[in-house]
Amino acid sequence: MIQRLVFAAALVAGLSAGIASAGERDMVARGARIARHACAPCHAIGATGESPKAEAPRFRELGRKYPVESLEEALAEGVVVGHPGMPQVKMTAREIEAFIAWLKTIQTP
Numbered sequence: 716m717i718q719r720l721v722f723a724a725a726l727v728a729g730l731s732a733g734i735a736s737a738g739e740r741d742m743v744a745r746g747a748r749i750a751r752h753a754c755a756p757c758h759a760i761g762a763t764g765e766s767p768k769a770e771a772p773r774f775r776e777l778g779r780k781y782p783v784e785s786l787e788e789a790l791a792e793g794v795v796v797g798h799p800g801m802p803q804v805k806m807t808a809r810e811i812e813a814f815i816a817w818l819k820t821i822q823t824p
C-alpha cells in the first residue's frame with residue numbers, strides 16, 4: 716500500500732515536471748519562430764552563420780554586450796535601437812517573453 720502511494724506521488728511529480736518543461740519548450744519554439752519571421756532577414760539567428768545584413772549583430776553574441784533580459788524593456792517600448800538600419804519592432808508581452816527565452820538558449824560566451 717505504502718509502496719503504491721510512493722509510486723503514485725512519484726508519478727504525479729514526474730508528470731508535472733514534464734508539463735513545466737514542455738511549456739518552456741513551447742515558449743522557446745515560439746521565440747524562435749518570431750526571430751525567424753521578424754529578425755532573420757537581417758540578423759544571424761543560428762549557432763553559426765553571418766548576419767544577412769552585415770551591420771546587424773549576430774543574435775548569439777548579444778549577451779556579450781549586456782544580459783539579454785535587458786532587451787525586454789526596449790522591446791516592450793517597440794524600440795531596440797535608434798539606428799536607421801533597424802526597423803521598429805512591435806511585440807506583445809508574451810512574444811517578448813518567448814523571444815527572450817529563445818534568445819537565452821542561443822547565446823555563446
Ligand code: HEC
Binds near residue numbers: 750754757786798801
Ligand atoms: C531590416 C533589417 C533588420 C531587421 C528586420 C531587424 N534588425 Fe535588429 N538591427 C539591424 C541593424 C542594421 C542593427 C545595427 C544597428 C546599429 O548598431 O547601427 C540592428 C541591431 C539590433 C540590436 C542591437 C542593439 C544594440 O545596440 O546592441 C538588437 C538587440 C536587435 N537589432 C534586435 C532585433 C530584433 C529582436 C529583431 C526582430 C524582431 C530585429 N532586430 C530585426 C537590422 C535589423
